[in-house]
Amino acid sequence: MQIDTRAATRRLPLPPKLGGGLPLLGHTLDFLRDTQGLMRRAASEVGPVARFRVVGKDMVLLTGPKVHEAFFRAPDEVLNPSEAYKMMVPVFGKGVAYDNDGERMMEQLHMLLPALQDQRMRTYGSVIAQEVDDSLSTWGDSGERCIVEYAQTLTNFTSSHCLLGREFRKEMTEEWARVYHDLERGIVPIGYIHPYLPIPAFRRRDRARARLGEMVSEVVERRRRSGTVREDFLQTLMESRYKDGSALSDHEITGMLVAAMFAGHHTSGVTTAWTLIELLRHPKELALVRDEIDAVYAEDPELTFPSLRKLKRTEWAVKEALRLHPPLFILLRAALEDYEIEGYLIPKGTWCIVSPIVAHELDEVFAEAKRFDPSRYDKPRQEDKKPFAYIAFGGGRHKCMGNAFAILQIKTIMAKLLHEYDFELSGDPIETDFSGLVLGPKLPCRVKYRRRG
Numbered sequence: 383m384q385i386d387t388r389a390a391t392r393r394l395p396l397p398p399k400l401g402g403g404l405p406l407l408g409h410t411l412d413f414l415r416d417t418q419g420l421m422r423r424a425a426s427e428v429g430p431v432a433r434f435r436v437v438g439k440d441m442v443l444l445t446g447p448k449v450h451e452a453f454f455r456a457p458d459e460v461l462n463p464s465e466a467y468k469m470m471v472p473v474f475g476k477g478v479a480y481d482n483d484g485e486r487m488m489e490q491l492h493m494l495l496p497a498l499q500d501q502r503m504r505t506y507g508s509v510i511a512q513e514v515d516d517s518l519s520t521w522g523d524s525g526e527r528c529i530v531e532y533a534q535t536l537t538n539f540t541s542s543h544c545l546l547g548r549e550f551r552k553e554m555t556e557e558w559a560r561v562y563h564d565l566e567r568g569i570v571p572i573g574y575i576h577p578y579l580p581i582p583a584f585r586r587r588d589r590a591r592a593r594l595g596e597m598v599s600e601v602v603e604r605r606r607r608s609g610t611v612r613e614d615f616l617q618t619l620m621e622s623r624y625k626d627g628s629a630l631s632d633h634e635i636t637g638m639l640v641a642a643m644f645a646g647h648h649t650s651g652v653t654t655a656w657t658l659i660e661l662l663r664h665p666k667e668l669a670l671v672r673d674e675i676d677a678v679y680a681e682d683p684e685l686t687f688p689s690l691r692k693l694k695r696t697e698w699a700v701k702e703a704l705r706l707h708p709p710l711f712i713l714l715r716a717a718l719e720d721y722e723i724e725g726y727l728i729p730k731g732t733w734c735i736v737s738p739i740v741a742h743e744l745d746e747v748f749a750e751a752k753r754f755d756p757s758r759y760d761k762p763r764q765e766d767k768k769p770f771a772y773i774a775f776g777g778g779r780h781k782c783m784g785n786a787f788a789i790l791q792i793k794t795i796m797a798k799l800l801h802e803y804d805f806e807l808s809g810d811p812i813e814t815d816f817s818g819l820v821l822g823p824k825l826p827c828r829v830k831y832r833r834r835g
């Protein structure tokens with residue numbers, strides 16, 4: 383779809399407005415109380431391009447593959463992610479990722495690519511498998527636990543191992559957990575407006591970021607001195623060069639690692655939990671997935687990388703859990719110029735939103751959209767192949783770089799868990815916790831487990 387940035391000269395109408403806003407506040411209260419409810423209403427009552435006002439800012443929600451394409455393909459000079467995600471600057475660090483012009487940001491992000499290529503996935507596959515085995519060694523024959531907490535801890539270990547390296551994972555676990563926790567607790571909604579307010583959460587965040595910088599520098603220095611070369615993200619970044627031939631500073635390396643960790647840890651953790659929950663809610667699907675896993679194990683008890691690739695149905699279950707429960711439920715861009723979309727003027731200064739959660743509920747795009755149905759990815763349906771329909775990983779120029787890593791990780795965990803144990807949901811029905819920036823199941827989320835006979 384073509385974007386016309388000269389729209390301002392054409393006197394186009396503004397997008398239709400959602401009714402029910404208050405005189406000065408607009409839809410601010412609805413947005414704070416029930417963001418996804420507001421967006422669902424905007425999409426169903428107004429249509430693919432819906433306008434509302436939040437904290438004095440015009441927002442436009444774009445819903446449906448056609449307008450998603452306009453959003454995801456827009457150049458950064460027109461629809462810009464940095465403005466919307468600037469609360470992350472103190473976490474990643476000055477001059478890292480979103481704190482750059484578009485070109486420099488893309489140059490930095492692309493340095494992660496060699497760490498995400500096929501060959502590396504083989505290494506990560508065995509690291510992840512080992513981490514799962516270690517975690518299960520304390521489970522015993524039966525018991526009960528919160529699957530979300532388990533998945534978050536496990537994906538913290540796997541991600542830090544694959545990204546930051548063996549040194550971190552083996553030597554610095556406790557301190558790393560503390561520092562990472564303080565960084566995470568520094569991401570609060572007020573940060574959207576004032577990321578440098580002198581409040582305790584931000585002071586702890588800044589101390590944690592400084593300490594993390596020291597920790598990464600120590601490891602980098604040790605590797606340089608010893609000449610050790612490893613297969614992790616840290617190594618990739620140490621070897622990366624800008625176009626002008628210069629290397630990343632230790633500060634930039636730390637920031638990029640934190641960015642990758644933040645992008646991939648919670649998102650993968652909650653998706654692991656949702657995949658298991660949805661399979662337990664759908665015993666027929668669970669049986670199909672387990673048959674596939676058992677067949678793969680029968681051929682290759684080591685569950686090597688080529689075997690993991692054979693787990694198609696398991697992968698569809700992960701994708702379907704992600705479709706119904708996309709952890710990143712609003713994606714934002716700030717309009718830096720006027721532009722036109724579907725005959726409407728989007729004025730400079732507007733925030734544009736695409737919501738995977740609303741997009742994935744469209745029955746005209748996904749058959750019986752609310753149903754957990756992994757077969758929708760099988761031939762001939764392949765509903766995920768419709769352009770810009772399935773957007774759990776975003777799309778276009780800023781599409782998730784870690785999607786293959788995430789799927790590999792969740793598939794591996796799922797295969798190990800379901801091969802070793804039978805599970806049963808216990809406790810109250812599980813709902814979504816909408817209080818955070820990354821959506822997951824509401825805690826506690828108890829499952830009973832028993833070793834398979």
Ligand code: HEM
Nearest residue numbers: 642645646649650653710713774775776780782783784788
């Ligand atoms: C289930 C897990 C994951 C989900 C659901 C997810 C989702 C997303 C989404 C929706 C975006 C697009 C954001 C936007 O358009 O504003 C994104 C971008 C990104 N993701 Fe992921 N992600 C996951 C895992 C990962 C992992 C494991 C990594 C790295 C190891 C990663 C690295 C990135 C990066 C670097 C970007 C920014 C790309 C850019 O701006 O060009 N993600 N992710």
